[in-house]
Amino acid sequence: MILFYVFVVLALVSGAMVIRAKNPVHSVLFLILVFCNTSGLLVLLGLDFFAMIFLVVYVGAIAVLFLFVVMMLHIRIEEIHENVLRYLPVGGIIGLIFLLEIFLMVDNDYIPILPTKLSATYLTYTVYAGKIHSWTNLETLGNLLYTTYFFLFLVSSLILLVALIGAIVLTMHKTTKVKRQDVFIQNAIDFQNTIKKVR
Amino acid sequence: MKLELDMFFLYGSTILPECILIFSLLIILIIDLTFPKKDTIWLYFISLTSLLISIIILLFQYKTDPIISFLGSFQTDSFNRIFQSFIVFCSILCIPLSIEYIKCAKMAIPEFLIFILTATVGGMFLCGANDLVTIFVSLECLSLCSYLLCGYTKRDIRSNEAAIKYLLIGGTSSSILAYGFSWLYGLSGGETNIQKITNGLLNAETYNSSGTFIAFICILVGLAFKLSLVPFHQWTPDIYEGSPTPVVAFLSVTSKIAGLALATRILNILFSFSPNEWKIFLEILAILSMILGNLVAITQTSMKRMLAYSSISQIGYILIGLITGDLKGYTSMTIYVFFYIFMNLGTFACIILYSLRTGTDNIRDYAGLYIKDPLLSFSLTLCLLSLGGLPPLTGFFGKLYLFWCGWQSGFYLLVFIALITSVISLYYYLKIIKLILTKKNNEINPYIQAYIITSPTFFSKNPIEFVMIFCVLGSTFLGIIINPIFSFFQDSLSLSVFFIK
Numbered sequence: 260m261i262l263f264y265v266f267v268v269l270a271l272v273s274g275a276m277v278i279r280a281k282n283p284v285h286s287v288l289f290l291i292l293v294f295c296n297t298s299g300l301l302v303l304l305g306l307d308f309f310a311m312i313f314l315v316v317y318v319g320a321i322a323v324l325f326l327f328v329v330m331m332l333h334i335r336i337e338e339i340h341e342n343v344l345r346y347l348p349v350g351g352i353i354g355l356i357f358l359l360e361i362f363l364m365v366d367n368d369y370i371p372i373l374p375t376k377l378s379a380t381y382l383t384y385t386v387y388a389g390k391i392h393s394w395t396n397l398e399t400l401g402n403l404l405y406t407t408y409f410f411l412f413l414v415s416s417l418i419l420l421v422a423l424i425g426a427i428v429l430t431m432h433k434t435t436k437v438k439r440q441d442v443f444i445q446n447a448i449d450f451q452n453t454i455k456k457v458r
Numbered sequence: 459m460k461l462e463l464d465m466f467f468l469y470g471s472t473i474l475p476e477c478i479l480i481f482s483l484l485i486i487l488i489i490d491l492t493f494p495k496k497d498t499i500w501l502y503f504i505s506l507t508s509l510l511i512s513i514i515i516l517l518f519q520y521k522t523d524p525i526i527s528f529l530g531s532f533q534t535d536s537f538n539r540i541f542q543s544f545i546v547f548c549s550i551l552c553i554p555l556s557i558e559y560i561k562c563a564k565m566a567i568p569e570f571l572i573f574i575l576t577a578t579v580g581g582m583f584l585c586g587a588n589d590l591v592t593i594f595v596s597l598e599c600l601s602l603c604s605y606l607l608c609g610y611t612k613r614d615i616r617s618n619e620a621a622i623k624y625l626l627i628g629g630t631s632s633s634i635l636a637y638g639f640s641w642l643y644g645l646s647g648g649e650t651n652i653q654k655i656t657n658g659l660l661n662a663e664t665y666n667s668s669g670t671f672i673a674f675i676c677i678l679v680g681l682a683f684k685l686s687l688v689p690f691h692q693w694t695p696d697i698y699e700g701s702p703t704p705v706v707a708f709l710s711v712t713s714k715i716a717g718l719a720l721a722t723r724i725l726n727i728l729f730s731f732s733p734n735e736w737k738i739f740l741e742i743l744a745i746l747s748m749i750l751g752n753l754v755a756i757t758q759t760s761m762k763r764m765l766a767y768s769s770i771s772q773i774g775y776i777l778i779g780l781i782t783g784d785l786k787g788y789t790s791m792t793i794y795v796f797f798y799i800f801m802n803l804g805t806f807a808c809i810i811l812y813s814l815r816t817g818t819d820n821i822r823d824y825a826g827l828y829i830k831d832p833l834l835s836f837s838l839t840l841c842l843l844s845l846g847g848l849p850p851l852t853g854f855f856g857k858l859y860l861f862w863c864g865w866q867s868g869f870y871l872l873v874f875i876a877l878i879t880s881v882i883s884l885y886y887y888l889k890i891i892k893l894i895l896t897k898k899n900n901e902i903n904p905y906i907q908a909y910i911i912t913s914p915t916f917f918s919k920n921p922i923e924f925v926m927i928f929c930v931l932g933s934t935f936l937g938i939i940i941n942p943i944f945s946f947f948q949d950s951l952s953l954s955v956f957f958i959k
Contacts (some may be wrong), residue, residue, distance in 0.1 A: 425606040
């Protein structure tokens with residue numbers, strides 16, 4: 260429970276720091292801290308595989324990409340001395356709407372302040388069948404992906420393949436006229452043949 | 459677990475045509491990777507062979523009973539089979555069209571073939587998708603390939619612009635569609651299978667609620683973006699103008715066919731509880747696209763833009779068949795789509811040929827083409843007249859059946875507007891034909907002046923000319939045998955899901 264509060268507080272504080280930080284590089288670094296804390300929360304929930312994926316995808320790929328972009332763009336730090344509260348009304352209203360939606364979606368039981376619908380005679384039960392053989396997240400995921408959803412898996416793999424090829428096709432500028440350096444040929448060339456005596 | 463696995467392999471035959479295409483796509487990729495000296499003829503050969511094999515399998519399987527496979531995510535019936543074979547047929551015709559264009563534009567060939575094949579697979583999956591997740595995933599598979607194909611000539615700024623526009627518009631429309639799906643998912647109590655969603659909505663008695671209405675509007679808007687119906691059509695002319703012409707030829711037919719199959723499936727199964735409601739909305743969209751598409755097409759100066767607006771109006775005509783909602787309406791819709799492939803691809807073949815030889819697609823530059831290239835101008839004339847629907851040609855019979863079915867089902871206003879607008883459409887088609895046949899050309903462009911082909915060669919080795927002649931034959935003479943085609947499609951469509959109740 261202490262761990263939970265540590266993660267939550269750290270995540271909230273660093274989430275606030277993402278918007279408050281003057282230096283964009285610092286703000287991306289705080290974003291990474293938010294992701295790390297959230298994946299810690301996921302571990303606490305027992306979703307070990309998702310926590311790892313969260314780290315790999317968000318921290319490993321997206322946040323690092325952001326970091327590169329921010330570093331390349333050379334944003335002057337002095338320029339961002341704007342009025343901080345300018346966007347508060349709009350942002351606050353949108354945030355309140357999202358908060359209300361969460362309250363609507365989540366059952367009252369999960370929120371400690373609100374009165375719960377639980378009565379004293381509420382029966383709890385244990386699924387004993389689930390305790391006989393417990394599968395890990397990874398096993399369940401693999402089982403579902405390769406049996407039930409293997410059709411979707413196939414199509415999405417095609418999408419990924421096309422996206423990969425397409426990114427290469429669109430960005431690679433390979434013209435035949437440019438003289439290019441081929442390292443392999445350079446290394447494999449015979450020394451005897453390169454220098455010749457000219458009489 | 460063993461039993462389930464067996465069941466999955468049992469359903470393997472339902473996606474066999476798609477699997478063949480995926481297999482050949484991988485072969486092309488591997489050949490491209492491993493062999494440094496590329497013999498491009500082989501790549502074409504592999505892709506065309508696989509497409510042919512898959513269309514043959516589709517034709518053998520077309521009279522299957524409706525099968526729902528992969529735990530409800532894929533459905534096979536005669537309706538899907540017919541639309542899937544249309545898509546494969548388009549790809550077969552489009553690959554020869556693009557050979558010479560790619561060579562001239564100095565683009566990479568294997569990747570182009572891979573994109574075309576993946577788009578075909580995506581479209582085929584979309585035809586049979588029976589599950590919200592499957593619909594979304596296969597739609598993305600199709601549209602991702604379309605974006606990439608649009609931006610394929612990356613040195614051309616117009617092509618880049620078209621790709622970016624298509625990407626943004628496609629992304630927006632997909633997100634709207636996904637939002638509608640999420641409403642349905644919530645309202646039906648967490649189902650993704652479309653039959654189960656309908657049952658869930660009926661059971662929960664939420665089918666008349668405003669939530670369902672929001673979902674319906676979102677899904678309709680998403681579909682209208684994909685089909686480029688009128689309030690949501692603005693992207694079409696820009697993309698048609700900017701993209702490489704063979705790609706436009708491919709997309710203008712393939713994405714429409716796939717979108718039409720998807721629309722039929724969603725509206726008929728998912729919203730089967732309120733048929734009058736979606737018919738009214740669809741009728742408005744169809745009327746708007748017929749009027750606006752035909753009126754704006756008159757003022758266009760670029761051939762490709764003109765065809766873009768004409769395709770907007772054509773999709774309006776096709777929707778009449780969907781709106782009537784009975785067996786004859788669907789049959790005439792399918793037939794018109796079939797004819798549309800020939801007419802549209804024939805027109806595009808002529809344009810590609812002309813723009814390859816002269817480098818222009820301005821309508822003005824077609825003046826006096828009759829003296830220079832009789833074969834090309836003759837085929838262009840026939841295709842355009844067929845698109846306009848002049849009596850002895852194929853397009854006339856297609857339109858006749860569509861309008862007749864609409865009239866019989868009581869959609870008088872729709873058919874009336876369709877008749878008037880097809881007269882308007884004849885005007886701008888005839889304007890081009892008049893330009894080709896009569897006007898004397900006094901152009902400064904040296905390519906157009908130098909362009910003279912006097913001896914028509916009917917059996918030339920040029921693949922574009924071959925496709926052109928094939929399509930012209932189709933768009934001229936297919937209308938004569940419309941009765942056997944009609945009964946054939948009617949027989950097979952009567953086996954589909956919509957009519958077995």
